[in-house]
Amino acid sequence: MTVRLTTAQALVRFLIAQYSERDGTERRLIPGVWGIFGHGNVAGLGQALLQAARTGTPEHGELPYYLARNEQGMVHAAAAFAKMRDRLQTFACTASTGPGSTNMVTGAALATANRLPVLLLPSDMFATRYPDPVLQQLEDTRGGDVTVNDTLRPVSKFFDRITRPEQLIPAALAAMRVLTDPVETGAVTLCLPQDVQAEAYDWPEDFFRHRVWRVGRPVPEPPALARAARILRGARSPLIVAGGGVVYSGATGQLRAFAEATGIPVADTHAGKGALPWDHPCAVGGLGSTGTTAANTLAAGADVVLGIGTRYSDFTTASHTVFAEPGVTFVNLNVARLDAAKHSAEMLLADARLGIEALHGALEGWQVGDAYRARARTLAADWRRAADECRAPGPGPLPAQTEILGALNEIVDDRDVVINAAGSMPGDLQMLWRARDPKAYHVEYAYSCMGYEVAAGVGTRMADPSREVFVLVGDGSYLMMSQEIVTMVAEGLKVIIVLVQNHGFASIGALSESLGSQRFGTAYRYRSAETGLLDGGVLPVDLAANAASLGADVIRADGVTGFRDAITRARANERTTVVHVEVDLFAPGPPGSGWWDVPVSEVSELDSTREAREKYTAAKAAQRHYL
Structure with missing residues (x-):
């Protein structure tokens, strides 16, 4: 028996029927699709998702669609969801042809680096090539089969391009195999040419049967x-x-x-x-x-x-x-x-x-x-005594970041989730944060991707609505990607975003200083007429106002005492709330006892760089292969 559907309609019906199972518990493997529509997917996957939503039956069901504001952000949300669900569930992500699809590359790299399953469905150019070159198409003189989606090959654990409808059958099955393999999992990419998405084919009904992908537990030899x-x-x-x-x-x-x-x-x-x-x-x-x-x-x-x-x-x-x-x-x-x-x-x-x-x-x-x-x-x-000192209030007019983290850690419940990914916070958090629950500490540090945090708050809250979710983000990461605040508001997802404002890149600034590069290019400042460098006055950027413009409730906190009060108010609120707090860019972090290999210039005219090179050479002497 066969059923006539377009390739996109067949893919949607196939995904609805896929389940993962571990320890006897089955769950929908792909419970929904993130997407941003444009030419390439609006009339293919877009139409298929609409049709499933309007005509879904108990037999075939539907595949809920979630609108993201940035393609990279939706992949981050899917990865965060998969992390919270122990890699047993994830989302599919669809994007339009060209820049929409290449925007997913960073998210794909993050998922693969962290071994988190994510299904990517980027739109591609016409398989027939009749209208070539179409809008947003890259013309590569080396071959007509090269498209911008090939940028997803090196960051995907599985990659395939569906140039004929029937190719979807082995490709989709292979994609599910990789998504549910704890060893090989990561980003899985199925490129879908826009004409093939809309092309009809007589599909074997067995392709759409209830299919369970069992995640086993290998025993030791x-x-x-x-x-x-x-x-x-x-x-x-x-x-x-x-x-x-x-x-x-x-x-x-x-x-x-x-x-x-x-x-x-x-x-x-x-x-x-x-x-x-x-x-x-x-x-x-x-x-x-x-x-x-x-x-x-x-x-x-x-x-x-x-x-x-x-x-x-x-x-x-x-x-x-x-x-x-x-x-x-x-x-x-x-x-x-x-x-x-x-x-x-x-x-x-x-x-x-x-x-x-x-x-x-x-x-x-x-x-x-x-x-x-x-x-x-x-x-x-x-x-623990040393950490207590780092977390304690200091004498400065502005609190240190460590004081803010300490105050937050004292307020949150054991099951509350704290999210972070990049900058100085991961280091402070690894040393100072006190977690009792294995899902309470959600720091992405395999790819350490600036911009992950806000989008991850969306996926984390969706994965477990019973937990309060705290997104910790500095001004640097916030300016990279804050758009998914709009998604939180649209979906009614209550997330508390702690926006730490220090007017620069604290982590890279401190690293730059330790390596003899004098914090060059790491502060958010006007360009100085005297030096020609970005070391003038502080820029008049109001990130709290920006967050409010995206639909969030905003609380401006003053100092540690004001921050504690703001977090209490945010917990009581029912909407996405941004707590904005100013901290000292130059405040010291926790006392370090480890080294990180970041090479320093071997020759330099700067005294600071020469001194840093001497320290680097001395530290590198302890480095070894473990043989």
Whole structure:
């Protein structure tokens, strides 16, 4: 039996019928579509979505459509939704031909870097090529089959171009396979030429059947488990690094039981923060370039590192300097061989939950020594006192960013979600934020994409309306992408946006200064007639007024006391609310104990650069391959 539909109509009906399943629970894999219509998709996918909404039946259902204000933003919203749903659900995103579709490239890169599933449906040029070149078409002299959508190839885990209707059948099935693969997932791109979208075909009805994509839990291989357990049993000063895989696997309870049974201290990455409550006796905080002194001190002396669900980014390893023990050995529990093999590790390929449970059984009766356990707890307590000092109100006329974060952390509930991605906040948050819930800390730091935050607030709130969502954004990221405030308002999504105004790029400014570049080009200032540089007076930019113009309620907070009051009022409000607060651009951050490899000019006429190069050379001497 066949049914005659356009390619776009067939794709919509197919997506409606796709489900994921893990641990016996089924859920719609693609519960909706984000989009901005233009030529290329308005009469294809646009018509198909309208038809499904107007004529949907219990048998075929509908695919809800959500209007974004920026194509990059809608991909960020989909990625944030997938992150909150443990990668078991995501959205499709459709954009018009040309610039609309290429606007999704950054969002696709973020999704793939973070291993988050997102389905991209960019419109493409005519497959027939009759009207070539159409509006917004790139004419490439190297070949007629090249379009701007090829920019999505390197940032997609799967890419295909549907030039005939029947090609959709294998392509759509392959796309679902990748979206539901915890190892290979990321951005999945199906390019849809605008004429093919509207072309009819007789589709086999079985293509549209209820289809369940099962997300399994790979079990550890017994010999690999035995080798890992043997290494851990021989450890004197082991350390666990908990990454995002612990959270996505739902293994936080297993991690807690394992840490309590063995006494091994647990450090975390950005994606793993909250996997173990911050005040648990085994918790030592964030690790690496912006890690706590407790975690980094233990890492420096660790003889065995058990990485669970982590990809070991350069921030996690402090650019290969944080693990300083000459004979340090790694045991990596990961579902992805790519990550399990890093640092010449003993690989334990398995689901995090089942792998932790297996290790727990294999190490029954074994614990770290009392002296090491006591040292880890002392270091954690020392750091918490240092963090308290950073979070406390200071003497300056403007509060430091750390004071604002400390005040917010004291006000939020354990299940409230804090979102951030770029600038100085991720570092401050990794060191200072205290999370008890594995979904309460939502910091995108694989791609660290400025502009992610506001759009992510949309996806996060949609994923779990029961949680209060706090978007933390500096003026730099806000000016990159604030448009999705309009989407929040249109969809009735209550999100609290904390807009920290410091009139510049605090993070890059501080980094520039430390590298001898004197904060060049990092402040929002008038161009000075005297110097010719952007170091004049502060620009008269009113971001609070801008947020109000986008439809949000706005509260201007004055100082830490005013900020506390503003957050209380925002929590009581039922609408999207922006809390605007001025902070000191030059206020110091938390005391660092890690290094980040950012090369400094080897030769220079500037004294500041030469001095920074000497420090860089000295720090780089500690860098090593883990072999």
